[in-house]
Amino acid sequence: MGKGANLVPDEGEKCVSEEIKTFKWNEIRQNKWIVIDNNVYDVSKFSNKHPGGKVILLNNVGQDATDAFTSFHKDVKKVEKYLKTLKIGRVVPESDVNxxxxxxxxxxxxxxxxxxxxxxxxxxxxxxxxxxxxxxxxxxxxxxxxxxxxxxxxxxxxxxxxxxxxxxxxxxxxxxxxxxxxxxxxxxxxxxxxxxxxxxxxxxxxxxxxxxxxxxxxxxxxxxxxxxxxxxxxxxxxxxxxxxxxxxxxxxxxxxxxxxxxxxxxxxxxxxxxxxxxxxxxxxxxxxxxxxxxxxxxxxxxxxxxxxxxxxxxxxxxxxxxxxxxxxxxxxxxxxxxxxxxxxxxxxxxxxxxxxxxxxxxxxxxxxxxxxxxxxxxxxxxxxxxxxxxxxxxxxxxxxxxxxxxxxxxxxxxxxxxxxxxxxxxxxxxxxxxxxxxxxxx
Known part of the structure; x- marks a missing residue:
């Protein structure tokens, strides 16, 4: 690498390295993840720390919990800060939706x-x-x-x-x-x-x-x-x-x-x-x-x-x-x-x-x-x-x-x-x- 080479990846390289994963619903249900606003979250480790109790999260795994999430949390923006660490991808748009x-x-x-x-x-x-x-x-x-x-x-x-x-x-x-x-x-x-x-x-x-x-x-x-x-x-x-x-x-x-x-x-x-x-x-x-x-x-x-x-x-x-x-x-x-x-x-x-x-x-x-x-x-x-x-x-x-x-x-x-x-x-x-x-x- 030559002297003065740019060690910071450009925007295009960022997009490639941080490419968002997508998951189908059958995979989400199989792995017991939770979906909120089409974002997929792995709550398996976090469930024990959840203020509302572990069971509430487990009762919603493999499902879209968007409305439940917004209904229970008064300050959604504050809670979303904690969600970022749990996010693993997004739901893939499925063409065979009935x-x-x-x-x-x-x-x-x-x-x-x-x-x-x-x-x-x-x-x-x-x-x-x-x-x-x-x-x-x-x-x-x-x-x-x-x-x-x-x-x-x-x-x-x-x-x-x-x-x-x-x-x-x-x-x-x-x-x-x-x-x-x-x-x-x-x-x-x-x-x-x-x-x-x-x-x-x-x-x-x-x-x-x-x-x-x-x-x-x-x-x-x-x-x-x-x-x-x-x-x-x-x-x-x-x-x-x-x-x-x-x-x-x-x-x-x-x-x-x-x-x-x-x-x-x-x-x-x-x-x-x-x-x-x-x-x-x-x-x-x-x-x-x-x-x-x-x-x-x-x-x-x-x-x-x-x-x-x-x-x-x-x-x-x-x-x-x-x-x-x-x-x-x-x-x-x-x-x-x-x-x-x-x-x-x-x-x-x-x-x-x-x-x-x-x-x-x-x-x-x-x-x-x-x-x-x-x-x-x-x-x-x-x-x-x-x-x-x-x-x-x-x-x-x-x-x-x-x-x-x-x-x-x-x-x-x-x-x-x-x-x-x-x-x-x-x-x-x-x-x-x-x-x-x-x-x-x-």
Whole structure:
């Protein structure tokens, strides 16, 4: 090489040396890579470091996760910096794409346009007044409940009942607030959302923030997907949908008489989910993964509960009150959330588009002041699943535009009355139980 030779390759040499690799979909599925905006990423080593948990990534391998990625990450540009190190190429444009795939791609583009419209309408901007009043509601109700317990204890059962009602409402409404914080919907700062999330769910409610995030985002990523959505893993006690009951029945398996699950469901899962199952599952998770920070935060809840109630009704009385409040809170939670999910399609992951997946697995309940308040605006379950980071007080504003997109693609948009949604829990359990019974006895 002669003196003064240029050691820096010119632009043409750069293009050759940095030529982007292309992969076909069958190769992507075989190697379990993830696709975002037609870029291919190898997440095999990164999955253990993923803040949302390893399983969320693994549940999307071999698929186009573009809509899921943009829906979950508030600051997409910031996250893209980490993605660059995982990028291995792009999806090769395939000429043999069938009509269904073309339609799926068209729906994806229309949904992205809908998202841009929502951003233009400032629907991802939280209202400080809304959340301030919501938090104030928790403080007022908690103080009223504490005062009534302190003044009368068990002496006046009417006063005690009113106190319990106030405390149950506090916990239920705190549940909706922590849900918003967990979805990064309340503050502009991600760190502030995480901090406030721990304050509400750990110190006020006594549950693990890390465990909630780990479980809840699996549900959002693959709602009602068998083996992927943790919220429908009740196989030993209940069978949901049409496919799983038939499979279990044909194998001649059945721990319980599932043809009667529409009756025993209301007396089994709701009363024990929050006060028993969630607590046991939470401590197993925290101990297994050494979630010391959550343990310390949760200790504030027990200290708070002791000084608020044990000093007036004793330690045993405080424990009984805690269980009673969580007992009724559990019914509130199950009723508000499951009426929008249980009656919908429950099946294996079909790798459908993000938009279509959310529409077949969620439904809405009519808007009203009561429905909005009692369900934490999760009566707009469809819109919440499509736009998880959107503040809940704005969900109704995007609903008409979601309906129009459904009409364009012939997708059913289900919106029910509160009574119909409640009865549909019974109806879907009954239908699934009958499918199992018929397959089991055939």
């Amino acid at each position: 009509q269904n795939e073309e339609r799926k791609d068209e729906l994806h583009k229309d949904f992205q346009q809908l998202r841009k419209m929502a951003e233009g309408m400032d629907l991802f901007k939280p209202s400080a007044w809304f959340y301030s009043l919501h938090f104030l509601q928790l403080i007022v109700l908690d103080l009223i409940g504490t005062y009534l317990i302190y003044q009368s204890g068990y002496q006046n059962w009417l006063t005690y009942f009113i106190a319990v009602a106030c405390l149950v409402t506090t916990q239920a409404q705190a549940g909706w607030l922590q849900h918003d914080l967990g979805h990064l919907s309340v503050f502009k700062s991600t760190k502030m959302n995480h901090f406030a999330h721990r304050v509400v769910i750990c110190a006020i409610m006594g549950f693990s923030a890390d465990r909630w995030n780990n479980r809840h985002f699996k549900h959002h990523a693959k709602p009602n997907a068998i083996r992927k959505d943790p919220d429908i893993r009740f196989s030993y006690f209940y069978l949901l949908g049409k496919k799983l009951p038939k499979e279990v029945g044909e194998k001649k398996k059945g721990w319980l008489p599932y043809n009667l699950q529409q009756f025993y469901f209301f007396f089994t899962l709701p009363p024990v989910l929050v006060p028993v199952f969630s607590v046991i599952e939470m401590y197993i998770y925290m101990i297994r993964y050494m979630k010391i920070k959550d343990m310390l935060w949760i200790s504030l809840y027990y200290v708070r509960w002791y000084y608020m109630f044990a000093t007036s009704i004793g330690v045993l009385g405080a424990i009984k009150l805690c269980f009673l409040v969580r007992f009724f809170q559990s019914y509130w939670f199950i009723w508000s959330t499951q009426m929008s999910h249980l009656p919908m399609e429950v099946d294996y992951d079909k790798d459908l588009s993000w938009f279509r997946t959310q529409l077949i697995t969620t439904c809405n309940v009519e808007k009203s002041a009561f429905n909005d308040w009692v369900s934490g605006h999760l009566n707009f379950q469809i819109e919440h699943h499509l736009f998880p980071t959107m503040p809940r007080h704005n969900l109704y504003k995007i609903a008409p535009h979601v309906k129009k997109l459904c009409e364009k693609y012939g997708i059913e948009y289900q919106c029910k009355t509160m009574s119909q949604a409640t009865f549909d829990i019974y109806n879907c359990l009954k239908e699934s139980g009958e499918i199992w019974y018929e397959a089991y006895n055939s």
